[in-house]
Amino acid sequence: MTIRAHAGARTAWVFVLPVLAAIVLMLILPTLLALALSVTDYSVYALADWSNLRFVGVDNFVQLFSTPLFWRALGNTAVFAILGVPMAIGASLGAALLLNSASVHWKPLWRVLLFAPYVTSVVATAVVWRFLLNTRFGLLNYALSVVGIAPVDWLGNPRLSIPAILLFVTWKVFGYNMVVFTAALSAVPQDLDEAARLDGAGRWTRFRHVTLPAIGPTVLLAAVMSVAGFLQIFTEPYVMTLGGPAQSTTTVLYFMFDQGLKWWNLGQAGAVAFVLFLLILALTFVQARMGRRYEWL
């Protein structure tokens, strides 16, 4: 039996080593390298000649923290998360509750159609949404004009650009959590809901006291994961607004890419990566704490 166990262990290593190697080489090592870059002044000059590379300690961070655009990017990212999480989670929950009602017919059909935007390419649908949101010829402003609202400059007004992009993001992603919530809702004890109904409890009371406690942990987990997602938002502003107007949609990741790939200030970009890394780490910590409290993990 020990020989067999040994053979089993060898097979196990054959099975896990390739993917572990990929993870270390493609993810862990580059991440460490990003952190290492943050203490150098790697720039176009270093690209020209390695001898121009210097160790600069925390200079990159000092400069980063004195860069207004970095703080603005951080603020924009926070706005994305603060507005986006309720929007996306609310839409998902609303759709899931609507679909969950016992009297709705053809549920699988609706579920598939509502989920469809999630599987589309961001680049392709962002093109579509840029036309939908067009001030002069956009469908959205047309719909608003029908109810008497003047044209809105969605992507041109620095105050509205984030909500406009969030409209697109919500449309694109809400289907995912809708399905997740549907699964959670199916675990809500029906007899309890029925009993409450017979006791004369209203719809809201039943939601508040029966449904919510049952799906609460799932919603909370989805919310925390969404925060992590919004911290990494990049493609949508990149293809819709190029970070504008007035840098109102420049996010942390956008800033990192501008610094890194556009101007080749990899030292600065490394410092941004470090900050982003810490933010995600902190979020994970919060998630783990909440997880212990609600026993997900």
Add this chain to the structure above:
Amino acid sequence: MAVRRARAVLSTLAVAVLTLLVITPLLWMVTVSFMPRGESGQFPPPLWPSRWSWENYHELLARRLIDGAWFDYRIVPAIWNSLGVAAVSTLLGLLMTVPAGYAFAKLRFRGRERLLQMLLAALVVPGQVAMLPLFLIFKELGLVNSYAGVILPSLAGIFAVLFVRQATMSIPDEMLDAARLDGASEARIFVSIVLPLLAPVTVTLALFMFLGSWNDFLWPLIVLADQHLFTLPVAVASIAREHSADGELMMAASVVTTLPVLLLFLALQRFYIGGLLGGSVKG
């Protein structure tokens, strides 16, 4: 009875309206792509083409000879590139993650629990942080501007490993032990017992991987320089930059990009949504 019927009609209607709103952008994308050039730039925006025209697709997909010089948006080659890249990265991804997920669930080896914890920890590392240094590494290895450069990072599938592990947990140990007692090798057990049981999960995972690779934009954009290697989203984004005025043409490009995955999703939605319903909620 009548009240219940009315309720059913009302709630179904509410869901139907919501669904219509949600898929309007996709439907509108299709109708605009068939409009004659310039028709969509009017107010009020037309919902339906005045006449159905293939001209946008023709311009987008066909090579045209103008004044003795060839013009081409290279969308057709990009479709093949995307298909190839997505197929290979899905295949390699499955080859690497399914056995690993099984091993983490059912095979005993030293350090398994610690490795598992490390994987869970690494799950939070944002991939974008790794991208710039990865570019520098690939530059040294000569992988920039190659399909290998596009595909390799997608193989670090932590989520996929954990997903397979979760699914494998439900296979009873007795089944595997019985096969072991019969003298089957570990590899044989995996291939002839475990894999068939994991087939639905594998299909789900394959779909996740294929869609992920097909829609991936940022990394291919960074790593591919030569337009002959462009994947579809990169090609479409580069047209979108220069032709943002040509709404109908861009809609045709969007249709070409989204339609294949939408059809694939619709065909296999049972696995996809099923996988989400089963795998996402613990306990």
Add this chain to the structure above:
Amino acid sequence: MAAAGIGTAAWATGACTRRADPDALSFWAMGYEGDYSPHLTTAFTRMTGIRVETQTLSWTEAHEKLLTAFAGNSLPDVFMLPAHWVGEFAMVGALARMPDATLLDDMLPGALNLTRAGGSGYAVPWVIGTQVQYYRRDLIEQAGYPEPPADWAEWRQMGLALKRRYPDAFTILLYLNWPEALLTFAAQLGAGLLRDRNTRGDFASPEFREALRFYKSLFDDGLAPRVLATQIQDPVGAFAQGYFAIYPEGPSLLLDMRRRAAEIPPDKWRTATMPTPHGPAAAPGACHTLVVAKTSRRPREAWSLVRHMTSVPSGLRFQRLIGDLPARASAWRDPQLANPTLKPFAEQIAHLSPTPALVEFEQIRAEVQLIAERVVRGLVDVNTATTEMNRRVDLMLAKRRALVEAGRIA
């Protein structure tokens, strides 16, 4: 299963250097120059038998794409480079030295001037351009002017008259994320932008502040809409519909105007030189050059392609096709260029002001425009903004300053 894995892995790596046509020279150019280069290269292929694969880059991503391609060793044999990027790409070692000085014979002095600033001996001027006013003759006439006045003060009066007549329309389109207009005003006032051997910003100078104030006033008075390039999906269409009366653009707009003649007939628009503060002034020019990558495996063929593309006949052909103005002096003696539409271009090209040539300038332009956009949107005042521009630019130039002081770069 493993065999399949190895097979596909081999496919993926084997495809590393795959090109559709391995014998062809690869050529990259931006915008219309890229789209229309096949018209010039077919003649080259006919004469030499060397095939050319052209790839178009969009302007918004051209800089990072080229730099990334250099870092990834995937630059094409020949590519187009704006004159003020030449220094940067020469410094990083991306460019091959010009083998033959006769490539620069018969060049417009303005073109050579713009190119020389960025390090000579690498780039051959190809096309030259400068922004002039394309104006709607009919609209300007309705405001009581036969043509846009030449100096700022009167020009503004015309704009206000137009605004009174068409309160919903605008006089001029100035994209808030494009720095050309502001830099034009700055050049006209003689603002230097940088000082101390290009190691510090000089934006708090009275000249630059005046330029920024004038720029801002155009938006405050409702003469220019507060829009970004991403918002106007079809500027030519908007120009045709009279959304704005003046469209400052380079010669490449000539192509759009010809293509869209059905919407905006040729008798409805004319060109004029940019208005100046008082009397003739320098205007910033753009010169696009052709360069050969150091990594090109066939430099001889590559340089012969450069020679062909920059020849007088190619230049004249390009001018007919897309409006671009040739950098070769003798092309300007051709009757084709005696067209009145081109006269304002010729006048401005006669005294161009050079763009500072340093690696960071592209980033400086972008940063300065970002702050200018905030000024226009009323988020910050002119004096604070110019101080902030200096501070930001000084930070950006810290590395350069250190290298200049250490004598490592000029």
